[in-house]
Amino acid sequence: MNKTLKEMDVLRQHLEKHQLKLTRQRELILTAFLRQEHITAEAMYHQLAKKDPHLGLATIYRTLNLFCEAGIAQARHFGTQTQYDNISHKGHHDHLICTGCGTIVEFENCEIERLQEEVATKNGFVIQTHRLELYGLCSRCRH
Amino acid sequence: MNKTLKEMDVLRQHLEKHQLKLTRQRELILTAFLRQEHITAEAMYHQLAKKDPHLGLATIYRTLNLFCEAGIAQARHFGTQTQYDNISHKGHHDHLICTGCGTIVEFENCEIERLQEEVATKNGFVIQTHRLELYGLCSRCRH
DNA sequence: TTTGAAATTGATAAACCGTCTCAAGAGGAT
DNA sequence: ATCCTCTTGAGACGGTTTATCAATTTCAAA
Structure with missing residues (x-):
């Protein structure tokens, strides 16, 4: 059975529209990202190191920025780092x-x-x- | 005649409370800062280079951060730089x-x-x- | 006013975050 | 399966901010 997540479809649509490709890494990062309310690239890097030790930090940055362009994430500069907010998550404090x-x-x-x-x-x-x-x-x- | 600026008093009080000293540089930077609504450390560095060519960039950063601790300024991270907002001079924007x-x-x-x-x-x-x-x-x- | 301990400064090195580069690898339309 | 293009990983890189440290300044006490 395929994933039926709304965000996955949004991503697929965005990729198609811009001649980009759906990769294993993009799927992996999206799945992990949707579990968070907000996260930094660095934190996600460490979190995913267990599942894929070879996943590069640059890829995380590139992908989170891609999510921003696709309207799935939202970058917010907080303190010295950039927080990537999960837009679909509503419980804001x-x-x-x-x-x-x-x-x-x-x-x-x-x-x-x-x-x-x-x-x-x-x-x-x-x-x-x-x-x-x-x-x-x-x-x-x-x- | 001494300055009677409210912010200068706030600064003096903060310095006293934390055993810090009022220096020529801190006065200079405060005076310049109060003329701005918001400014970056870099911009202030160039602006003050005319008045004091030997004023170091590190001192600007240190002093603006001091102002934040004293409640005179507020740091706002936007894009790649940090904007220091003048809290007192500004209404409530x-x-x-x-x-x-x-x-x-x-x-x-x-x-x-x-x-x-x-x-x-x-x-x-x-x-x-x-x-x-x-x-x-x-x-x-x-x- | 002089003194001296403690804070501050300026110059620069270093840390930090995020992006860029590029050769090797993967996606996917045909 | 092929081939063109996009993507990846690893590390180099660039810009911003902080840390380091010897020399200097502040300021309270003598």
């Missing part, structure tokens, strides 16, 4: 970060998300992903 | 970023800010600053 002790509280707020959509639409954008970080002091650090 | 062409649209939304405060309060936080970035495709990049 925003962060409240204490500048005193570094505590991170995750939250979700539908109303904020709705307003974000509104702003985007007003500017002709279609949102793929977002990042919201609130920095401040938690109650303990305020004494 | 959030960013809409096109993942296709890199265009950045700034926006403000009071309602979102209000909801952010609400979330923070609910979690016992007092917000100092925040970062909101919406990633997506602009109308041109969607064809």
